[in-house]
Amino acid sequence: MRILVINGSPKGERSNTYRLTQAFIAGITEQLGKDAVEVLTVETSKADIRPCLGCFTCWRSEEGSCCLHDDMASVIESRVWADVTIWSFPLYYFSVPGPLKNLIDRQLPMALPFMEERTDGMGNGSHPSRYDMAGKRTVVISTCGFFTSEGNYDGVHSLFDHLCGRGNYEEILCGQGELFRVPELHERTDAYLQRVQHAGSEFAQGGISHETAEGLKELLFPRQTFEAMADASWGISRETGEAEDEAISFTRQMAALYNPASFDGTQRVLEMNYTDRGVSCCIVLGADGATVVTDGSVSPTTSIHTPYTVWQEIAQGKVSGVDALAQHRYSVTGDFDLMMHWDEFFGGGDDDLPGQTATKGSTAAKPPVMLAMLIPWVAFWTAMSISPTMGPMITIIACAVTTLAFSRHERTVYDTLSLAVILGLVAASLAGAPLATLLLVSFIAFGLMWLVSALWFTPLSAYYVKGSYGGDKALRNVIYIQTNRIICLVWGITYLVSAVAAFVAPAATPVISELLPLPAAIFTVVFQRWYPAHVARG
Numbered sequence: 001m002r003i004l005v006i007n008g009s010p011k012g013e014r015s016n017t018y019r020l021t022q023a024f025i026a027g028i029t030e031q032l033g034k035d036a037v038e039v040l041t042v043e044t045s046k047a048d049i050r051p052c053l054g055c056f057t058c059w060r061s062e063e064g065s066c067c068l069h070d071d072m073a074s075v076i077e078s079r080v081w082a083d084v085t086i087w088s089f090p091l092y093y094f095s096v097p098g099p100l101k102n103l104i105d106r107q108l109p110m111a112l113p114f115m116e117e118r119t120d121g122m123g124n125g126s127h128p129s130r131y132d133m134a135g136k137r138t139v140v141i142s143t144c145g146f147f148t149s150e151g152n153y154d155g156v157h158s159l160f161d162h163l164c165g166r167g168n169y170e171e172i173l174c175g176q177g178e179l180f181r182v183p184e185l186h187e188r189t190d191a192y193l194q195r196v197q198h199a200g201s202e203f204a205q206g207g208i209s210h211e212t213a214e215g216l217k218e219l220l221f222p223r224q225t226f227e228a229m230a231d232a233s234w235g236i237s238r239e240t241g242e243a244e245d246e247a248i249s250f251t252r253q254m255a256a257l258y259n260p261a262s263f264d265g266t267q268r269v270l271e272m273n274y275t276d277r278g279v280s281c282c283i284v285l286g287a288d289g290a291t292v293v294t295d296g297s298v299s300p301t302t303s304i305h306t307p308y309t310v311w312q313e314i315a316q317g318k319v320s321g322v323d324a325l326a327q328h329r330y331s332v333t334g335d336f337d338l339m340m341h342w343d344e345f346f347g348g349g350d351d352d353l354p355g356q357t358a359t360k361g362s363t364a365a366k367p368p369v370m371l372a373m374l375i376p377w378v379a380f381w382t383a384m385s386i387s388p389t390m391g392p393m394i395t396i397i398a399c400a401v402t403t404l405a406f407s408r409h410e411r412t413v414y415d416t417l418s419l420a421v422i423l424g425l426v427a428a429s430l431a432g433a434p435l436a437t438l439l440l441v442s443f444i445a446f447g448l449m450w451l452v453s454a455l456w457f458t459p460l461s462a463y464y465v466k467g468s469y470g471g472d473k474a475l476r477n478v479i480y481i482q483t484n485r486i487i488c489l490v491w492g493i494t495y496l497v498s499a500v501a502a503f504v505a506p507a508a509t510p511v512i513s514e515l516l517p518l519p520a521a522i523f524t525v526v527f528q529r530w531y532p533a534h535v536a537r538g
């Protein structure tokens, strides 16, 4: 496939739109293979293409030669050469940028001068093509600065409908175009670019599907969030028109990402104390949105003390916020709960990344539940103690029912391990092993599972509570993992002590096994709140 890209952005390769175009071509290449795709690019910012003089010299010459001797002749050659022309440009005043309009005008030699009927309803009158352009395909890719492309492209549609025939081209039109150059927002823009790449691969197979096209119309961010971010990005106060500290503009953009749906009735005030700039401002997180207060009139509930440079690195994804915290590159005082649920507060007001509506409500597994791991153990201990004869059968049924009941939940290695150990113990029981030995082995195995997970692997509890801390992301959070490691260590020791007690003083087993978990449970509740905040205070 021979592709001609006409990049009509004055920014050349730094163009927002060109990022989409590159993703689209990556999709075509992915589908057809590198050797089957040839790409030629014309940059209107670099090419020497002068405005049409309107002299009609080209129409008077047999070969359609223009009197201007610049790069346009080679552009026309490339147009004829290409199977696909991709028009890649920003929206300028509801139309195409000037230099691109020059290029379009200078295509006059591609037409013959004679008058022809227009039969496709796109106006009256046309000119026959000088070249055989049958079967050639056109793609229009454009970004614009408003929150949506909807309603802003009628001028462009009219132009390309006339040039190519009504709707006789594929298009990707994207609002919020300036966000593609913001590293802090790459998660969302990358997701969009992935969709564009997918569109490219569909295009190579025949055409962009309706589903993909609809996905590409989704907004990168909700309107309110985007507009607040855009307004804050200029570094000029909307109220006074005066320039403000870069760190304050940055904080305003951060505040724009606040998701009011996360408001739980508690008014939180987040102070950003930029220690290297001597600037501090507060973000008041309320039911209707976030407000940035710079005059010190509010008291913070959570304060982040950070060099501006460090917070920028975090926002740009160069370093993880948790790693930086663990390395004491910044500190947090006050209520730490906000930090533990950061993604819920500052997730941009919409959990879905663009273009993912189609996969919503799909078969994605629910987070793991601890009951799936616990029930086989509890069933074994209870059933075997009540009836050593019926116990194995009851345990097997309990294991089967548990597996079925939680089949929609993600299974952890500890769910599987628990099931394997319990079924092994049941098998041993059926083979005649004494009950006391089996119970002792089961207590030791249970305790060891917690202990070993705490010392060498991802701690067991981390899997089961990750749903409340941002899902799999939590497993990369060193403070979260460290907290769970210590909790699992305490529970591992508790269960092993219970096992030893059961061996040494069997009569006291019920009391010990009931009482020992109590301090462990209290420790868990207190420690999981205290420890992360303690680390954060530095």
Ligand SMILES: Cc1cc2nc3c(=O)[nH]c(=O)nc-3n(C[C@H](O)[C@H](O)[C@H](O)COP(=O)(O)O)c2cc1C
Pocket (backbone or CB within 6 Å): 009, 010, 011, 014, 015, 016, 017, 018, 089, 090, 091, 092, 093, 094, 095, 143, 144, 145, 146, 152, 176, 177, 178
């Ligand atoms: C002179 C000028 C005119 C613009 N006109 C519009 C417009 O009419 N509508 C709009 O939504 N955005 C408009 N924009 C914003 C650009 O379309 C937007 O920033 C785009 O993402 C830039 O893309 P690029 O990086 O590929 O050049 C305009 C920008 C400039 C500089």
